[in-house]
Amino acid sequence: MRASGLQMLLALCRLPMIGWHLGRAGTLGHLAQVSMLPIWMRRICRLADMMVRSRSARSDAGAALAEALIRLGPGFIKFGQALSTRSDLIGPEMALSLSQLQDRLPPFSSRLAQAQIETELGASLDSVFSDFNPKPVAAASIAQVHKAALKDGRQVAVKLLRPGIRRRMQADTSLFYSLARILEWLAPDLRRLKLVTAVDQFTQISDIELDLRLEAAAAGKLADNMADDSGIHIPWIDLEHTTSEMLVIEWVDGISIDDVSALTAAGHDIGKITEAAARCFFNQVFRDGFFHADMHPGNIFIAPDGTLVPIDFGIMGQLDFTDRLFLARLLTAMLDRDYDLVARLHADAGMLGEDVALAQFALSVRAVADPIMGKALGEVSLGTVLGQIFQLSTRFSIEVQPQFNLLQKTMMMAEGVARQLNPDADMWTLARPLAADWMQAEASFTRRAEVILEEALSVAARLPRILAALEETRPAPEPAPRPFLPLALSCLAVALALLSFFT
Numbered sequence: 001m002r003a004s005g006l007q008m009l010l011a012l013c014r015l016p017m018i019g020w021h022l023g024r025a026g027t028l029g030h031l032a033q034v035s036m037l038p039i040w041m042r043r044i045c046r047l048a049d050m051m052v053r054s055r056s057a058r059s060d061a062g063a064a065l066a067e068a069l070i071r072l073g074p075g076f077i078k079f080g081q082a083l084s085t086r087s088d089l090i091g092p093e094m095a096l097s098l099s100q101l102q103d104r105l106p107p108f109s110s111r112l113a114q115a116q117i118e119t120e121l122g123a124s125l126d127s128v129f130s131d132f133n134p135k136p137v138a139a140a141s142i143a144q145v146h147k148a149a150l151k152d153g154r155q156v157a158v159k160l161l162r163p164g165i166r167r168r169m170q171a172d173t174s175l176f177y178s179l180a181r182i183l184e185w186l187a188p189d190l191r192r193l194k195l196v197t198a199v200d201q202f203t204q205i206s207d208i209e210l211d212l213r214l215e216a217a218a219a220g221k222l223a224d225n226m227a228d229d230s231g232i233h234i235p236w237i238d239l240e241h242t243t244s245e246m247l248v249i250e251w252v253d254g255i256s257i258d259d260v261s262a263l264t265a266a267g268h269d270i271g272k273i274t275e276a277a278a279r280c281f282f283n284q285v286f287r288d289g290f291f292h293a294d295m296h297p298g299n300i301f302i303a304p305d306g307t308l309v310p311i312d313f314g315i316m317g318q319l320d321f322t323d324r325l326f327l328a329r330l331l332t333a334m335l336d337r338d339y340d341l342v343a344r345l346h347a348d349a350g351m352l353g354e355d356v357a358l359a360q361f362a363l364s365v366r367a368v369a370d371p372i373m374g375k376a377l378g379e380v381s382l383g384t385v386l387g388q389i390f391q392l393s394t395r396f397s398i399e400v401q402p403q404f405n406l407l408q409k410t411m412m413m414a415e416g417v418a419r420q421l422n423p424d425a426d427m428w429t430l431a432r433p434l435a436a437d438w439m440q441a442e443a444s445f446t447r448r449a450e451v452i453l454e455e456a457l458s459v460a461a462r463l464p465r466i467l468a469a470l471e472e473t474r475p476a477p478e479p480a481p482r483p484f485l486p487l488a489l490s491c492l493a494v495a496l497a498l499l500s501f502f503t
Helices: 005-025 027-031 039-052 061-072 074-083 092-099 110-121 165-186 188-193 195-210 212-225 260-265 270-288 321-336 339-348 358-373 382-391 402-421 427-442 445-473 484-502
Strands: 129-132 143-150 155-161 246-250 290-292 300-302 308-310 316-318
Touching (some): 005 027, 005 039, 005 061, 005 165, 061 092, 074 165, 074 195, 092 402, 110 155, 155 212, 165 188, 195 402, 212 246, 260 270, 260 402, 270 290, 270 321, 270 402, 270 427, 290 402, 321 339, 339 358, 358 382
Antiparallel strands (some): 129 143, 143 155, 290 316, 300 308
């Protein structure tokens, strides 16, 4: 999906309303301090801030932006949560504020909920559910959840999309594409941040959240990946009754992972839970390259037997083998405080500009990382460190890697959960031997050769389509050259080849 001329015009028409809410919340004043924006744009933001800023506007930039996004509606709330992955763009502090953006709205009526269920089932509610609680247990901007029981007695959660939410989200997504295009046109320095790619990523996440069959598929894939892992259980999905607008999933009874007093009172071993959480997170990211990317405490429960049970699979992240290998090496280098290796890893991955001096980049990484990495290991936040490194992107022309943005947010969430659960724990020290074992197994010459061969076969399979597309776009042939010219060029090429061979 891309922004058309009409969509850009509509976006421009919505700008005054967006600017009004941003201005009232005090966000424009903070935007006036963003150095990547042109001077004239910063001056306009500063002037507008003086004119419309509310007396009750928040001084904290993250809180001000969160307040404005809530006023602008569900699409903006979801975009704010996605924006929390862009610490390179908005800074670690604001990213942390937006990651805690509450996605709660008043529920829609039980009458509408029942009517929607019966429409999705094509039958009466009583024909499938022996019990249904009309009062939702949770209500967010995209969907709300009800507790129910199937005819066979199994307890389930029924997740329903909000009426009309697809149309509203599609309109907002078109707006975000248009704004990204307009910003890249007005401020060319922002192109390096790949704003349109960021909107693409947001759209992909939204597509999963707006088609509950995709969320069911994500839960199924995660369950398959972790089927042989101990200490974690992925809820089963009732595929028979799940549709694009209704998800029927196993009801989870357990204690929220951040309720340490309740976990202790129930006799759970906090240390074992912490180790299991670190192991499960590592296996998802590095071993499988498919991870739950919304790991706030409300989405993780501890079952009576101590098993971790994640819920809500609407936001998932994916990393290919090359990305995982880079991250495993980066994790080890950061824990070793080997900043020269950190710089070389970025250069080898093609993230640094050609004119960047590795020694200077390594020194800058040391400057932002040492104050954090110098703390006791249990106090180290690698998520924060990565956010600080991403912020160096402006100075060193680092190509933003959108696939890592979601992971960085997830790392910060996972660290926050770990510290709430066990302040003395250090999940990255727990994960380090797992990283070493994984790299030993996966970074071997044989494994890398397998990956290269797989990629080559994939390109070969696409080659006929690529050639066909090139053939269709090939310009009309020019008049045939005289026969003498190609013959002369061929003879010259042969002569040069023979000359290089004998010399």
